[in-house]
Amino acid sequence: MVAFVLIALVSAVTATALAYRASRTAVLERKQDAVRNDFKYRVEQAAADFDVPANEVSLTRFATGIADGLGGHAVVVAQYRSRTASSHASADRTRITPALREAVRTRNRMSLQRVDWHGSPYLVVGTPVTFDSAAPSGLDVFAITSLRAEREDTAGVLDAVRDGIVPVVLLATVLALLAAGTVLRPVRELGRASRRHAAGDLTSRVKVRGHDELADLARDFNKTAQALEASVAELREQDARAKRFVADVSHELRTPLTAMTMVATILDEDAETLPPDTAHAARTVSAETSRLTRLVDDLIEMSRFDSGAARLNLTATDLAEAVRATLSLRGWSDQAHCQLPDGIRELVDRRRIDVIVANLVGNALRHGAEPVTLTLAIDPAGDWVTIEVADQGPGLPPEVLAHVFDRFYKADTARTRSEGSGLGTAIALENARLHGGTIDAVNGLHGGAVFTLRLPRRPACEEEQ
Structure with missing residues (x-):
């Protein structure tokens, strides 16, 4: 809209300038032609009765x-050689410029010039007077005519056109x-x-x-x-079917696996009494x-x-004690260096915190290098509690770091089998999100991977409230 109005304004100003210039030129040319023709006619009439050489009295009468x-x-100035006379004794002859006098004298024909004198415009016309012989007589005549009326006329035209700019800009x-509304409404x-x-x-x-x-x-x-919409609906339906299939298959496998586990446990316990090949197969x-x-x-x-x-079963828990219990239960107490200040009691699901810590420490021990360091702290703002697990291994490559929490992702694609399911870090992240927190994975400044569990503060005193 601003561009549209600016174009209209520039166009109006340009049209005004052109109109003023054209009208001013037309008015001045019309005035110049009228003065020149009338002046020529009057000079020819007066020259018929004028004799040279002339004195000052005859020059004054002639002018x-x-x-x-x-x-x-109009003021007329007659100049014959060194004598000069004018029709008005008090007229200022300085309005006749030396350049115009020189042009009349050298070109031997009528010349004109517009001058500005004391803030007023004048038209000065000069011509040499010739007699029947067409030879220069030495008599030059100049007429001074005011252009004030013409300037006022052109100024009136300018004012009228300028006053029309405001309605043009408003329009x-x-x-x-209207145009912006028509075009921009659909946009x-x-x-x-x-x-x-996008939402x-x-x-x-x-x-x-x-x-x-x-x-x-x-x-x-x-x-x-x-x-x-159709594609997303189809993808969502496929995803729901896939998740439902995994859940159904997992539940269906639970019953036979229970029986298989019991039998495998018995075989494992009696493996010592079996032949070597049979014992290896049983294990x-x-x-x-x-x-x-x-x-x-x-x-x-x-x-x-x-x-x-999935639901949280929140209980008041000393996080330092919970982390030590996780390490002790799995026999990792001697493999981890802990910085676990006591007294940080939060409302958490203790089982899920155990799953998270066990997964992070287990990965550090399997894929990193000892010593593994665990650090429990509260952020300076007091809004978050963090548990940091760092190892001294080579760290995670950038392509692995971007997918470390993906389901079934394994860093070594050549391995078709491993101890884990590829779901450990994904389950840990889901447990953290269930608490309203998250897990970050980065490489340490001095090597090794650093996993940081961040949980929002839920002080144990909230349980009573």
Whole structure:
């Protein structure tokens, strides 16, 4: 709209300047032609009765006769060699410039010049007087005519045109508003619909108006939105079916795995009494059954997160004590250096905190290098409590760091089998999110991977409140 109004304003100002210039030129040329023709005619009439050589009296009479014929406030100055006379004795002859006198004398023909004298414009016309012989007589005549009326006329034209700029700009503003509303309304609607799509509302559509390019754009947007909605709905349905399938299979495997675990445990206990090959097979079956059981347990746990069935069982817990219990239960107390200040009591789900810490420390021991350091602290602002697990290994490559919390992701793609299921870090992150926190993974400044669990403060005193 501003650009539209500026263009209109520039156009109006340009038109005003051109109109003023054209009118001023026309008025001045008309005045110059009239003065020149009248002056030439009066000079020719007066020259018929003029004799040379002339004295001052005859020059004055000659100038007065021409001035009376021109009328108005015209001043005529006659110059014959060194003598000069004018129709008005008090007239200022300095309005006749030396340049004009020189032009009349050297060119031997009529010349004119516009001068500004004491703030007023004048037209000065000069011509040499010739007689029948057409030879220069030495007599030059100059007429001085005011251009005040012409300047006032052109100034009036300028004022009239300038006063018309305001209505033109106002009209341009109104037209700009109408044009902007017509063009930008569909664009705003498209913008709002796009933002709703970005927020997840794929049912948003825009109203199609007219048959112009904006209407075509609105129709294309609606078609794209419809196709996107159908694709997302299909993907969501496929994802829901996949998650439901994993959950169903995991639950169905639980019963036979329980029986297999019991049998494998008995075989493992009696392996010493069996032949070597049979004993090795029994231990292998027991180990693989345990591994399969852990995998099924992890899948069932992930299915609870996906279905939204996971819930927190908050209890007042001393976090330092909980971390020590996790290390002691798994026999890691001697492999970890702990900085666990006592007295940090929070409302947490102790079982889920155990799962998180066990996963992070287990990964550090398996894939990093000892010593593994655990640090419990509260951030300076007092809003978060952190548990940092750092190892002294080579750290995580950048391509691994970006996917370390992905499900079933394993850093060594050549390994088809490993002790873990590839779900440990994903389960740990889901447990942290269930508490309202998160887990960050970075490489330390001096090497090694650093995993930091961040939990929002829930002091144990809130339990009573």
